[in-house]
Amino acid sequence: MQISINIDDPVPLFSQLMTQIKAAVVDGHLNAGDALPSIRQLATDLQVNNKTVAKAYQLLERDSIIQTKGYRGTYIHPCAKENCGVDLSEEITRTLTNTIAELKDAGATDSEIRIAFGNVMNNRI
Amino acid sequence: MQISINIDDPVPLFSQLMTQIKAAVVDGHLNAGDALPSIRQLATDLQVNNKTVAKAYQLLERDSIIQTKGYRGTYIHPCAKENCGVDLSEEITRTLTNTIAELKDAGATDSEIRIAFGNVMNNRI
DNA sequence: CAATGTACCATTTGTAGTAAGGGTGCAAGT
DNA sequence: ACTTGCACCCTTACTACAAATGGTACATTG
Numbered sequence A, B: 001m002q003i004s005i006n007i008d009d010p011v012p013l014f015s016q017l018m019t020q021i022k023a024a025v026v027d028g029h030l031n032a033g034d035a036l037p038s039i040r041q042l043a044t045d046l047q048v049n050n051k052t053v054a055k056a057y058q059l060l061e062r063d064s065i066i067q068t069k070g071y072r073g074t075y076i077h078p079c080a081k082e083n084c085g086v087d088l089s090e091e092i093t094r095t096l097t098n099t100i101a102e103l104k105d106a107g108a109t110d111s112e113i114r115i116a117f118g119n120v121m122n123n124r125i
Numbered sequence C: 001c002a003a004t005g006t007a008c009c010a011t012t013t014g015t016a017g018t019a020a021g022g023g024t025g026c027a028a029g030t
Numbered sequence D: 001a002c003t004t005g006c007a008c009c010c011t012t013a014c015t016a017c018a019a020a021t022g023g024t025a026c027a028t029t030g
Helices: A011-028 A041-046 A050-062 A080-082 A088-107 A110-121 B013-027 B039-046 B050-062 B080-083 B090-107 B111-122
Strands: A067-068 A074-076 B066-068 B075-077
Touching: A011 A050, A011 A080, A011 B066, A041 A050, A041 B013, A050 A067, A088 A110, A088 B090, A110 B111, B013 B050, B013 B080, B039 B050, B050 B066, B090 B111
Parallel strands: none
Antiparallel strands: A067 A074, B066 B075
8 A cells, every 4th residue: 555645735634645545445455354554653654643644544434434443453444445435525515505505595694604603613602 | 872882892893783773773762764874974973984884784784674775874674673583693503503413413523514614605615 | 561543731833714994986866 | 065875905903723743641452
């Protein structure tokens, strides 16, 4: 598995990581059950912080692309290939687009929507 | 009509203005058809910028609390009293609360929701 | 003990948005 | 001429957040 990180790329490092691991899965370079390097290992190899790799791994696990087994390491999820097609962030964008369109139709200002959004996200309702 | 602005109040000036005008409407101090001071006039009286008053007036007109008739001045909307009960910002908050709850149930991260929201609001879809 | 994922503390940098102010100009009606 | 609302320009604070980094510590298993 070859992973390369480009610091000059405006795409966040953790996002580059996720993209490349997903790509390796769909290409077949990584298959169900394959072991991934540990967080510390990969972070050292790529010269990035542990937490950057940890973040990518966390999101990949949430998307069921990988499986972390605690002290036993991290492996490719049995259903990784199928789950690569499911892009949660696209779903989020679609849902929000619809909701925001509704609000604007109702006469809401961009600013008002932003303020209300901030309040909801911070539980200051 | 008495309007007082408190600069030390964390509530934005334009928001204080809106609140007080609405209050005057429900109290009966301002009735349908009554004339409001012009933007420049009120701004001078309260020692605030024209644009601050203009912003309050714009939002009040959108909420059908007042009616601006161009060069002829600004007046209380015929249905002002009824429309004071309709708080659009509450509606916005309710709608967003529901949508965001759905997204979180689906496994979305706060950060992801924020990013997606920002993209949608800026048409960078 | 070594390695694993994970959780917490913290910081810095850059970006984006609100709120408010200052200014200048324009079309429309009196 | 004068006033009206409204449209742009630009600037200043302030706040919130993302991204990344640093360090320390934990329980677990081999």
